[in-house]
Amino acid sequence: MAYWLFKSEPSSFSLEDLMARAAPEPWSGVRNYQARNFMRAMRVGDLGFFYHSSCATPAIVGEVEVVRPYYPDTTALDPEDHHYDPRALANPELWSMVDVAFRERYARPVTLARLKDCPPLSGMRLLARGNRLSILPVTEEEWRIIRGLASVA
DNA sequence: GCCAACGTTGGC
């Protein structure tokens, strides 16, 4: 069992959007090799934080669960899609996605400011200088500490 | 809107 962090701009896809879905949601559109490789390392049952970025109050707002291991990201094949990548036409395995299901929405999101104020979390990749990856690994200790900050049992 | 940091691209 591993832990991850999924980053999304709430203006395009929020945790509330995920909650409204009846079925698990493909986490599509990732076009960064490191982030792709993290998805390829995911296994069913892995858990992840849902992080809202590029918004008024960046924060971890809840949790998701990986419910399907990686498979080809078909949005790369769609010329109408914003994440279309013609290189995938000859290589459909180029980009990957996993399916995630909603797990929990925190009554009190753990804001980026709060994460920064928590010394035990100073090593978090999310807090690293210049971090831009949309998928990040989270250690078991970080997972436990952050759930504590969110007052989740 | 600004700017720093980063990944990717492409010329050489």
Add this chain to the structure above:
DNA sequence: GCCAACGTTGGC
């Protein structure tokens, strides 16, 4: 293989 230019990300 180097490296400058460019586009993107994301906090502020």
